[in-house]
């Protein structure tokens with residue numbers, strides 16, 4: 001496939017494994033074994049079974065009638081919000097925990113920002129009875145208290161990270177340090193299509209179940225497996241990668257990623273990496289990132305904690321550079337409006353992250369016969385406090 005990663009882990013000029021020598025053992029083992037493991041019949045059988053009985057897949061593809069009428073076109077929602085733990089994140093952590101088992105690993109580490117990936121990781125560790133350590137910026141530990149409690153109840157150890165800005169980037173650095181020190185018994189479950197090869201490709205493959213189901217469901221509901229366009233929000237890019245995956249080579253399907261503009265792309269408070277960033281190396285991958293003129297990472301901002309990552313997966317950097325996908329950005333204001341619109345038109349409260357994809361509907365020209373699919377990456381349950389603060393319900 002044209003947009004597949006190459007042997008060395010590159011998507012065009014982006015990706016690779018820019019790792020320190022001390023990480024080589026881990027990455028090398030993973031790189032040589034991941035495809036053989038995840039393509040084995042035994043792995044596929046267990047993965048498919050858990051997707052069905054534990055995650056609750058297939059997630060429905062729902063025709064949003066009143067929202068469609070509002071925009072004068074056809075809008076379908078891929079309901080990842082209905083998965084166990086409330087988002088697409090479990091697709092990846094289930095895949096990686098099965099992989100870790102087959103690699104003989106006994107100890108799992110993860111990084112988390114908003115806590116969603118930490119919860120998804122702690123969940124599968126409970127499922128498999130494995131030790132779980134989650135690194136989390138000390139500031140995020142404070143800001144995301146409910147998820148910290150969930151992780152603890154699930155049996156995970158949450159380690160607050162006090163270096164740097166005390167947020168996601170610092171937690172990721174700390175998790176990488178742990179992995180370097182524990183190469184034998186530990187697997188690092190990265191939460192998005194970021195980090196060194198083979199993580200971006202591996203995570204995209206686990207999330208690709210989204211577009212695999214979409215093809216079948218669209219075919220049943222519209223008579224064609226090809227929609228006019230697919231929209232997804234982009235933090236690191238895993239839900240978008242999953243929603244785009246099986247359509248990458250079908251250039252008639254327009255692919256649209258939506259980044260978090262925060263307070264605006266012309267302010268310092270933004271997380272729109274592709275729009276304001278430049279190429280560089282972050283977390284062992286060459287990609288687009290937000291940096292100052294000395295190459296230091298700048299702190300991202302978004303109302304949605306799941307999107308404020310200063311980088312983006314190398315696949316998306318390549319889709320952006322090659323023009324295969326289009327990338328827009330939505331501001332906090334636009335996102336809050338879009339969240340209420342969906343809630344009051346369809347009775348579905350979206351995650352703030354997912355509402356970025358919804359906000360992009362305002363910016364597009366859509367024809368009455370177009371078929372638009374929005375990947376509704378998660379549920380708004382975790383965001384009620386933000387919604388309440390803003391709207392004062």
Ligand SMILES: *Cc1c(COP(=O)(O)O)cnc(C)c1O
Pocket residue numbers: 087088089116117191192193233234235236237238239240306307351353354377378379
């Ligand atoms: C974590 C998260 C995201 C952002 O991560 P991606 O890797 O870009 O998908 C988006 N939506 C929800 C609901 C999330 O929890």
